[in-house]
Amino acid sequence: MTNQFGQFNLKANIIKAIDGIGFVKPTKIQQRLIPAVIAGRDVVGQSQTGSGKTHVFLLAIFNALDPSVNEVQAVITSPSRELAEQLYEAFRDFQKSLSEIDKNFSNLRIANYVGGTDRHKQTKQLEKNQPQVVIGTPGRLKDFLGQNLLLVNHNKFFVVDEADMALDMGFLTDVNIIASAMPSDLQMLVFSATIPDKLTPFLKKYMKEPLIEEIPVSTVVADTIDNYLLATKSKNKNEVIYDLLTRGETYLSLVFANTKERVHEIAKFLTAQGLKVAEVHGGIEPRERRRTMRRIKNQEFQYVVASDLASRGLDIEGVSEVINDDIPVDLEFFIHRVGRTGRNGLSGTAITLYGPDEEDKVEQLEQLGIKFQPKQLKDHQLIDVKDRNQRSHRHASQKQLDPELIGLVKKKKAHVKPGYRRQIQGAIRFKQIKDKKVSQRTASRARRKAKSDK
Known part of the structure; x- marks a missing residue:
């Protein structure tokens, strides 16, 4: 050409x-x-x-x-x-x-x-x-x-x-x-x-x-990037990240976290699992950071764990995958994180982990025009979530709770300080488990009675 x-x-x-x-x-x-x-x-x-x-x-x-x-x-x-x-x-x-x-x-x-x-x-x-x-x-x-x-x-x-x-x-x-x-x-x-x-x-x-x-962009996240959303629920995040990183061959994977302490924790865990990991954040002595960056560019590492500050400073060729350990406090950094992959026309994958208490942040990102493909991790593979609108349905289902649970929600909202959502969600799960057990016991008694009547 x-x-x-x-x-x-x-x-x-x-x-x-x-x-x-x-x-x-x-x-x-x-x-x-x-x-x-x-x-x-x-x-x-x-x-x-x-x-x-x-x-x-x-x-x-x-x-x-x-x-x-x-x-x-x-x-x-x-x-x-x-x-x-x-x-x-x-x-x-x-x-x-x-x-x-x-x-x-x-x-x-x-x-x-x-x-x-x-x-x-x-x-x-x-x-x-x-x-x-x-x-x-x-x-x-x-x-x-x-x-x-x-x-x-x-x-x-x-x-x-x-x-x-x-x-x-x-x-x-x-x-x-x-x-x-x-x-x-x-x-x-x-x-x-x-x-x-x-x-x-x-x-x-x-x-x-x-x-x-x-220069306007047609999409907030480049169309060369598969942008996945993964609910961690009660799973150990370190183990989820390790599972994601080792599920297949990637040229270079970047893992981003909000704090240098969390970066160090992830890097330490992955290293203990036998992975060769580079750690990049503002708390590392400048000379060591420069040495690490040179080694990354020389392709000595397949896995890099970095802080948000580094998300604007990492310009590495061939990043095939970005994993967000969490959603950044400053939502703009989300764009800089995922922008490390899918560059120069090449394809890339961005995977964002989120917990039940980060629903609002996910919705805020969606309001910015960021589109996610919900996924779940099963048998070492990422698969589509059957109900792609499961979060909105979950919000809707709360309106259909029985009177006892509605009263519980109102009580929590009235008396609990910020953070009540997690407690409400916990109470909802507890009530659902309790109801399921009652239902199972009732069904079991009915089966035993039916057998004795024969």
């Missing part, structure tokens, strides 16, 4: 380098924004994770770089170490492809400055030479700018990647300080999965009549 990036008036060496990384057809956001960025416009790109935002600014920056000029020409800020590392790897990969065509780019200096790395070494490097492309987390970049170690007097591009995540993590003040240190005539590019209202003042302050492009 012919390389379709030629339509953007990119330099010939850039087009050839794109061939080298295997890109042929631009994504929707690349189609809409690359021409504007090349033309010098400020842009705001809003689209879902995995849509190709990174290569909008990567290609435009390389197209404008002059490797013979020994000064900072582009600064990219990323809210997490993992995301910064992935951007750095993407830039290095493209530099390698471009260097095979144009040797002038072989000595291009691309730096990655993030918290938790060797600050002293980076300081010495900056005192000796300025990098031409700078990638980093807001805190480290702000510090280097404040100490006049990083010189951006002639910088051309400032990219704010995952702006909504920077806002959520409290880094927007640092990003603001970085932006204020930049030349007034630079080009600013902002990319984000969402554009919250609190981000608007920042955009208005620094951007000059930006082109704002929102």
Whole structure:
């Protein structure tokens, strides 16, 4: 297939380098924004994770770089170490492809400055030479700018990647300080999965009549993903996860949990069952996290257990399955979790575990437009639930309870604090079991009587 990036008036060496990384057809956001960025416009790109935002600014920056000029020409800020590392790897990969065509780019200096790395070494490097492309987390970049170690007097591009995540993590003040240190005539590019209202003042302050492009999606979850819902009921979640992971061959499975403590608990359990498991969360020392991420990318693990923070920072090739140990507190993270699979046109599977007390969260996700296929785990296989609307029928059946149970429900609601739903459901189950036993005893007595009458 012919390389379709030629339509953007990119330099010939850039087009050839794109061939080298295997890109042929631009994504929707690349189609809409690359021409504007090349033309010098400020842009705001809003689209879902995995849509190709990174290569909008990567290609435009390389197209404008002059490797013979020994000064900072582009600064990219990323809210997490993992995301910064992935951007750095993407830039290095493209530099390698471009260097095979144009040797002038072989000595291009691309730096990655993030918290938790060797600050002293980076300081010495900056005192000796300025990098031409700078990638980093807001805190480290702000510090280097404040100490006049990083010189951006002639910088051309400032990219704010995952702006909504920077806002959520409290880094927007640092990003603001970085932006204020930049030349007034630079080009600013902002990319984000969402554009919250609190981000608007920042955009208005620094951007000059930006082109704002929102790439709508036909479905909240990509249609390449089988999105399953699995009720755990009274089952042990660790055992359910192990059963799911070992039911068949998967290339790479990600398990997401809400807290680092739960991530550690799952990883420890799976390891004890003989699985080789990587553990990724914010409580792990930065150097160890980087080492783990390298090992994951080198395909040393088939199973990865991660926290929600990592769900926005894991960009791993070939994820065939995502398992949600629970429903995230911030429902938006659900989209980021399942978005780790089914990428680049490949198929994937997302399985969400939920308990009786998470019915409301499931309904909220459905209200966001997320569609589930209810499943049950039986004999090491996922099978369809016969009644796909079983939850709504269960709600309806509560209205048909006998008077005693209705009175019990009303009493619980009147006197029990939040959490009464679990107690009500327990009482309902107890009453149903009790009634079933009474019915069985009655039937048994009737059979015995019938025999004695013969």
